[in-house]
Amino acid sequence: MTASWPAPPIFARLDHDRADRRGYPEAIYCRGKTVAQLTAIAAEVREHPHTATLFTRAEPEQAEAIRSVLPDAVHHTDARLVAWPPGPPQASGGRVVVLTAGTSDLPVALEAHLTATYLGRESELIADVGVAGLHRVLAHLEVLRRARALVVVAGMDGALPSVVAGLVTAPVIALPTSVGYGAAFGGIAPLLSMLNSCSPGVGVVNIDNGYGAGHLAAQIAAPFT
Template sequence: MAAGTSDLRVAREAERTARYLGRPTELVVDVGVAGLHRVLSRLDLLRRARAIVVAAGMDGALPSVVAGLVSAPVVAVPTSVGYGAAFGGLAPLLTMLNACAPGVAVVNIDNGYGAGHLAAQIAAPA
C-alpha cells in the first residue's frame, strides 16, 4: 500500500521484491489516513492478504490503522518524502515504531526492498 502518490516509489519496490520472490501481489495506492474511506473501500482485499506492506510518510499513522483492521502482519515502511516536520522520514519512523496496533513490524526509512522481502517470507507457503 502507498499512503500517497509520493510514497509510490517505495511501495513499488516492495511489490516488485515480493513478486520476484514468488508471491502474488496487488498494489493499493492513495489510501492515506486523510481519506480513510479509501482504505475501507479496499478492506475485503486487505483482509485476504497474508502480509501487507504499508509505505507512508508525513505522520506515519497508516500502518497502525491498517493493522487495527486486519489480522495479517503489517510491514511498515516510513518514507522520506513529504512536507512540514517529517524530518526526512524520521517522524513517520518514530510513529511506526510506537504503533499501538499489534502485528506491525517496521523497516528502515525508504527500505522497500527489505519490506517486500519480509512480507514475502511471512507469506511463504508452509
Template sequence: MLPGLSGTDSEAADRVGTLLHTPGRLGVAFSGGVDSCVPLALAVRALGADRAVAVLGVSPSLAVDERTAALGAAAKIGARVVEVATHEGDPPTYRANGLDRCFHRKDELFARIFAEVVRAHDLTAVAYGEGKTPDQVGAIAVELRERGRAVALFTRAGPEHARAVLAELPDARHESAARLLVWPPEPPAPEGGLVVVLAAGTSELPVAREAEPIARYPGRRCELAVGVGVAGLHRVIGMLDLLRSARVVVVAAGMDGALPSVVAGLVAAPVVAVPTSIGYGAAFGGLAPLLSMLNACSPGVAVVNIDNGFGAGHLAAQIAAPPTPAAGAPSWGSDGRE
C-alpha cells in the same frame, strides 16, 4: 560451535544469532584468521552447520600451509568450506606486479566470488547499487549471466548502474522510479499467501514498487494499491475485502505515518510499515513517520527503516511463505550483498 561461552558473552552471541537467523544459507568470507573465524562460528551457532558456508578464496599466492590452516579452523568450527578459485594471477598486468594490480583486479575478482557462491549454493543474488561503480555492477551482471542460474536483483541502481546492467542483461525488468532491476524479468509461479502492498500516495510509489517485486520474486502473490492514505480514509474502507484476504500487508507512508496503524486496526494480518522520506520540514526526512509507526497503537505492526522497500518486501515474503518452501523458488534470505 563456540565452546566456553557463558554469561554476557553467550547473550551477545545469541543476539548476533538472532540477526543472522534468516531462511537459506549464509556465506561468510573466510581466511582462517581470528577476524573471520569469529563470524563464521557465530553463524554456525545461530543457523546450524548446514546453513553456514565458509567462502575461501584460493589462488597461486595462497600458501599451502595457510590453506591447510584455514580448512582446519573451519573443520573445528563445524562449517562447510567453499573454495573459490580467484585466478588473480591470470592477466599479464597482474603478473607484471604493476602498482595498480590490486585495483585492476578488484572489480573482476569480487564479481567472480559473488557469482561463484551464488552458483554453488543456488542462491538469489542481491546487489546494492549505492557505493558501487557502474563497472562493478556491470561485472556482477556479466558473471550472473554467464552462470545462467541465479535470480539477480539490483537495488538502489541509478541511471548509470541501470545502463551497465541492461547492457549485459537487456531483458532485465527495470523499475526506474524504484531504482530497481530484476533478472530474469518473469517471477516464478506463486506459492503461499497474498501480499498486499499499499502506497499512501503517489509520492510513496517508488518505495512500494521496490517492495512489490521483492515479495513477488520469492514466489508470492502480490497486489499493489496506490492513493489510500488517511486523508481519504473511505478508500481504505472500500478495499477491506482485499486487505482481509492478505496474509500480510505492506504499507508505505510518509507525512504523519498514520496509515499502518489504521490498517492494522482493520485487519487480522500482520502489517509491515515502511516510513518514507515524504513530507514537509517537520517530517525530518522520514523520522517523524518512523517514530509514529514505532509508537503505533494497533498491535501487529512491524517497522522497517526509512524508504526500505527491500526490507519490507523481504519480510512480507517470509511471513507469506507456504509451510513447505516450493522447490526452486528463490529467497532473498541468503543474498549476495556486500
C-alpha cells in the same frame, strides 16, 4: 607517476550460495557502485543464474550497464529496479498486499511490490489510501483481509500502518518514506510514529527500504512446509 592506495584485488564477493542457504538469492544494491563494477557483477551473475536476481536503486546509467551484459533484464524505472531473469517465478504461498498513503510514496512501494513478486508471491499494489480520507482504505477492506502479509508505506505522519493493523489479522510491515515537509525530518517522524504504533502486529523497516519490506513480506507469505 601518481601513487594511489592499493586497490583490493576483488571489489565484490557475490554470495552464490544464499539461494540454497536461505531460499532467496542475493540482491545487488547499485547506489555507490560504478558502471564498471556493475558490468562485472552482472557478468558474474550471468554465470550463476538463480530464480531471480534484483539490482536495486539502479539509476538509468547503471541500468543500461547491467542490460549491456544481461540484455533481457527488465528495468522497472519507477521502482529503480532491474530484474534478471525477466519473468517472475510462478506465484506460490499467500498474497502480499502493498498499499501507500500517497502517490509520492509510489517509488518505494513499487520496490516492495516488485520484490515480493520476483520472490514468488502474488502481490497487489493499492495506492493513495492515506488517513486523510479513511473511506479510501475502507473501500479495500476485503482485499486487505485476504492478505497473508501487508506492507503499508507512508511518509508525513506515518499513521496508516496503525489504522490498517487494527482492521486485519495478518502482520503489517510498516515502511516509512522520506516524503514530507521539514518536520518529517526525511522520514524520521513517520519512522517514530510507526515504532510507537498502538496496534499490535506491526513491524517496522528502515526509511525508504522497499526491498527489505518486500523481502520480509515474501518470507511471511511463503508456502507452509
